[in-house]
Amino acid sequence: MSKSEILDIKESQELINQFSIIVRSSQFHDPDNVAVLNVLEKFLPRINSYIEREGLLKIDLIGEFFYLNDSRVKYPMEFLLNFDYLAREFRRREIGTISLTGALSEEEMKTFLRSFISSGYSNTPFEALDAMLEDLMNIRIERLKRVVEEGEVDRRKIVKKTYFNAVSFTKGIMTKLKAGEKVSIKRAKRIVESMVDLILSEDQLLIGMTAIKDYDDYTYHHSVNVSVLSISIGQKIGLHRKSLTELGLVALFHDIGKMNVPREILNKPTAFTEEEWKTIKRHPYWGTLAILKLKGIDRMSIQSAIVAFQHHLNFDMTGYPKIRERVDLDFYTKIVSIADQYDAMTSSRVYQRIPLPPDRALSIMMDRAGREIDPILFKFFVNMVGVYPVGSLVLLDTREMGLVYECNPIHADRPRVMVIVNSEGKKIEGKVIDLTEKDDSGRFKRSIVKTLDPNKYKVNLAEYML
Amino acid sequence: MADTGEIRDLIQILLKAKKNFRIYPENNPMYQKTIDDLLNALNKPLEYTGEIPLRIKQYRILYEGEVVYENTDKDESLALFFFKDGVRELTFRQGIRRDEVEDFLQIISLDFEKDVLDDDIVTLMWEKDFRHISYVVDDTILLDDHGYEEEATREALESGGGEEEIMKAYEEAFGVERPTSINIVPLTNDDLKSIIEEIENEPTDKTMILIRTLFEMLYISESKTDFSDVVELMKKAIQYAVEHANLETPVYTVRQIRKLLDSGEFSGESAQILRGVDLFVNSSQLIRAFGEVMDSGAEFETSLIEDFSGILSKTAIPHLITILGELKNMTSRKTVISILTELGREAPGMIARGLADKRWYVVRNIIYILRQIGDRSVLEYLTRSVRHSDIRVRKEAIRALGEMGSGEVINILKDCIYDPDESIRISAVRAIGQIGTAVSRKIILEEIRSKAFREKGFTEKKEYFEALSRWPDETTIELLVEILRKSPFFKRAKHDETRAAAAFCAGIIKARKAEGALMKLRSSKNRLLREHVISALQRIKDVKV
Numbered sequence A: 001m002s003k004s005e006i007l008d009i010k011e012s013q014e015l016i017n018q019f020s021i022i023v024r025s026s027q028f029h030d031p032d033n034v035a036v037l038n039v040l041e042k043f044l045p046r047i048n049s050y051i052e053r054e055g056l057l058k059i060d061l062i063g064e065f066f067y068l069n070d071s072r073v074k075y076p077m078e079f080l081l082n083f084d085y086l087a088r089e090f091r092r093r094e095i096g097t098i099s100l101t102g103a104l105s106e107e108e109m110k111t112f113l114r115s116f117i118s119s120g121y122s123n124t125p126f127e128a129l130d131a132m133l134e135d136l137m138n139i140r141i142e143r144l145k146r147v148v149e150e151g152e153v154d155r156r157k158i159v160k161k162t163y164f165n166a167v168s169f170t171k172g173i174m175t176k177l178k179a180g181e182k183v184s185i186k187r188a189k190r191i192v193e194s195m196v197d198l199i200l201s202e203d204q205l206l207i208g209m210t211a212i213k214d215y216d217d218y219t220y221h222h223s224v225n226v227s228v229l230s231i232s233i234g235q236k237i238g239l240h241r242k243s244l245t246e247l248g249l250v251a252l253f254h255d256i257g258k259m260n261v262p263r264e265i266l267n268k269p270t271a272f273t274e275e276e277w278k279t280i281k282r283h284p285y286w287g288t289l290a291i292l293k294l295k296g297i298d299r300m301s302i303q304s305a306i307v308a309f310q311h312h313l314n315f316d317m318t319g320y321p322k323i324r325e326r327v328d329l330d331f332y333t334k335i336v337s338i339a340d341q342y343d344a345m346t347s348s349r350v351y352q353r354i355p356l357p358p359d360r361a362l363s364i365m366m367d368r369a370g371r372e373i374d375p376i377l378f379k380f381f382v383n384m385v386g387v388y389p390v391g392s393l394v395l396l397d398t399r400e401m402g403l404v405y406e407c408n409p410i411h412a413d414r415p416r417v418m419v420i421v422n423s424e425g426k427k428i429e430g431k432v433i434d435l436t437e438k439d440d441s442g443r444f445k446r447s448i449v450k451t452l453d454p455n456k457y458k459v460n461l462a463e464y465m466l
Numbered sequence B: 001m002a003d004t005g006e007i008r009d010l011i012q013i014l015l016k017a018k019k020n021f022r023i024y025p026e027n028n029p030m031y032q033k034t035i036d037d038l039l040n041a042l043n044k045p046l047e048y049t050g051e052i053p054l055r056i057k058q059y060r061i062l063y064e065g066e067v068v069y070e071n072t073d074k075d076e077s078l079a080l081f082f083f084k085d086g087v088r089e090l091t092f093r094q095g096i097r098r099d100e101v102e103d104f105l106q107i108i109s110l111d112f113e114k115d116v117l118d119d120d121i122v123t124l125m126w127e128k129d130f131r132h133i134s135y136v137v138d139d140t141i142l143l144d145d146h147g148y149e150e151e152a153t154r155e156a157l158e159s160g161g162g163e164e165e166i167m168k169a170y171e172e173a174f175g176v177e178r179p180t181s182i183n184i185v186p187l188t189n190d191d192l193k194s195i196i197e198e199i200e201n202e203p204t205d206k207t208m209i210l211i212r213t214l215f216e217m218l219y220i221s222e223s224k225t226d227f228s229d230v231v232e233l234m235k236k237a238i239q240y241a242v243e244h245a246n247l248e249t250p251v252y253t254v255r256q257i258r259k260l261l262d263s264g265e266f267s268g269e270s271a272q273i274l275r276g277v278d279l280f281v282n283s284s285q286l287i288r289a290f291g292e293v294m295d296s297g298a299e300f301e302t303s304l305i306e307d308f309s310g311i312l313s314k315t316a317i318p319h320l321i322t323i324l325g326e327l328k329n330m331t332s333r334k335t336v337i338s339i340l341t342e343l344g345r346e347a348p349g350m351i352a353r354g355l356a357d358k359r360w361y362v363v364r365n366i367i368y369i370l371r372q373i374g375d376r377s378v379l380e381y382l383t384r385s386v387r388h389s390d391i392r393v394r395k396e397a398i399r400a401l402g403e404m405g406s407g408e409v410i411n412i413l414k415d416c417i418y419d420p421d422e423s424i425r426i427s428a429v430r431a432i433g434q435i436g437t438a439v440s441r442k443i444i445l446e447e448i449r450s451k452a453f454r455e456k457g458f459t460e461k462k463e464y465f466e467a468l469s470r471w472p473d474e475t476t477i478e479l480l481v482e483i484l485r486k487s488p489f490f491k492r493a494k495h496d497e498t499r500a501a502a503a504f505c506a507g508i509i510k511a512r513k514a515e516g517a518l519m520k521l522r523s524s525k526n527r528l529l530r531e532h533v534i535s536a537l538q539r540i541k542d543v544k545v
């Protein structure tokens, strides 16, 4: 990330934050009060210079997020409460957008603040505020759009499409390679870039897609899942988008050696024999060879080959293939192997025949961290997938049962849950609720009390997620 | 909305800019002007429209539903250029910056058939992450199987349990006790720091790790084909490493292979295949790559060059000689010379073959190398170079003969002291002196005493006397005194030159016996003579103290 990009992000975060502070202090004091004036004195020149530079300052509230001139503003930890406060005040007034189209004088700003506060007491706050702002040439507001649901459907469509494109593409590559045909890396890059885009927009849905395991050709889904999860870890540690693509590509190809493992073995419903294991354990070797023969030697193929070879080697050098000389595992290898182990453990088709529930898989990996798994990267991983990873089956204190649907990057133990059985014990069409919701007295409306094994009951995630 | 005519013009300017960017390098004023022209052409309509959305069809570009560009030529069409990679819409926005225009032009002016193998336009634009240029792509062009999403969805949906199972889960949920055991440990600054450190320490060139991986693969290869494949990849990795100025990798590889061969772990055919790496390292292909990377400005530590030359064998010599004549960079030539010197110690004859090279500067370098090696077995070849058509070569050859030769080359050198070129004559005198045999002395004395000597230039005379100084005995000193005392009437100036040269020699050998003769010339009117005498006297006096 370049320095100027970081500055941009900081600037927009601070603008939203200060805006929230001003609104809040105007709630308790008149804008002519010194307390407000002090903040205003700093704030006004800032927004005015922003408007002068960009021509416009537009704050949108879409879903949970603020957008400043159409770019999503990341939720910074330190400003969390202020962001939440401002979002609430927007919603209370049904405001979706505030646009400032020209520089504001101090008087105009004060008028705006007074109007904003007093509209909060009106029964039709949006109309009230709109009327009060009529004389202010440079400020416009728009109503909060209730199309969030619709937007969500679109978003799901894009995510689904991106995900399945990737799987279909991976399948195509492996089939072609097996037939000895050339494959183009250009296309692979494009596929991964579109996944990186989704993950960079902090969309949890794509990670959600990795929770669905009921596909016949699981090897291809597994490759894509490992790619998605690896990119997500990479994003969490702050890799640049170009590196994320590299990481995603490398992850996508990590199991390419499996094309040499007979399908009958890969898709076998029962446990492997010793002979079969021997064959399977050759896949890192075959993968490395395939990648290098396919592409020749360049930066990308070197990186992919190293990961393909090392991805079953552990942090403590156990694992396979057996090697003679100790090496420091490659950085990308360490990320990919965490993603790989998690996805393999939670599915029934990669190595073991009985899948583990996501939280069980995590706790097993937690035990391995430090010996077989890089402990710090694992910490990033857990923070990314949350205590209850997507796909976990959970019982709530309201006697509702549901599937974890989307993690909350800020409150790891309060994900969004799709309720599938209501508190009366009736199966219902999935309804998504947010565990951060509070009642009037400030208590959480719902909390998780227990996790269950979704596989034991053959709860079909696909039914709710696709 | 902008006037379509204006957008039509804009596209023509864009096309022209695309062409210009292929022609003019960055430091050309046209390059800069091209950016400015396009930026202006964009800004004009953007000022009042805010954005220019262009719809991309296969052969046409549309603005607000109207065709603003059309070209069905497969190689020329700007529409097709974007269309084939899936771009369906391209939008320029108000606020577009000069650097964005430049980056954009750099991308679209690339030759995607030749220069860019792994990226397409979309990837390159994606990497730039433009703020004021956006695009819509159709990703379905990437797929072969369009029905996959539907099929997989259906499959996944069919495989689950029904309502009964869910209700069973719900009933049992209240009974089972399965506390979650995961605690989220919040990330700390130290975690981030250690990760950043790790990222920073990642090698940018991972070829060495690749080679080590390939060695591990050798050990576990199960078939001969696989084994040879791995070895072939090692060669390619070495080539790649050298092209990227990484000599550690070939050094490690060859040493490791030699160790393996010595250990006897691989024998027969496998050993033969492994030896192929050795051959490759010494091949013209690799040596050429090495030369190119050096010429591109790569610099290496001396110890690394020594290691590298240590893995080469004499078979590399002819290829090194070839690149020696091609390298443009002085430092790289020096490096090759030092490698050839090392390798040549084992095979001076192979180096000497370079004397037949058509390029005079190569021959001169080869003679220099042979001089450094100092192996007398190549003297015969060197004597031929004394007759080379280029004076610079001849001088180097004479010098080499002087350093390495003995009696047997003296006659060849003697011929050279009558050469029409003074610098050749001087070199020959020096070489004869250097050989230092009785015959040498005889030749020099004869020349000095000859009548013709007086007519020679001062530098040449001085060379003779310097050669003579190798024998600081009575005979020499007597000759010096004799010359210093002699004061002919005619051609005085020429004789004074000879005297000055003799004085110079007396100084070198600190001939006290010549002091008297020198003292008399101390205030000579001839400045050259006077100066040489004074300096000779000073050197002689120094010895007294």
Ligand SMILES: [Fe+2]
Binding pocket: A254, A255, A283, A311, A312
């Ligand atoms: Fe694997």
Ligand SMILES: [Fe+2]
Binding pocket: A222, A226, A254, A255, A340, A344
């Ligand atoms: Fe895997």
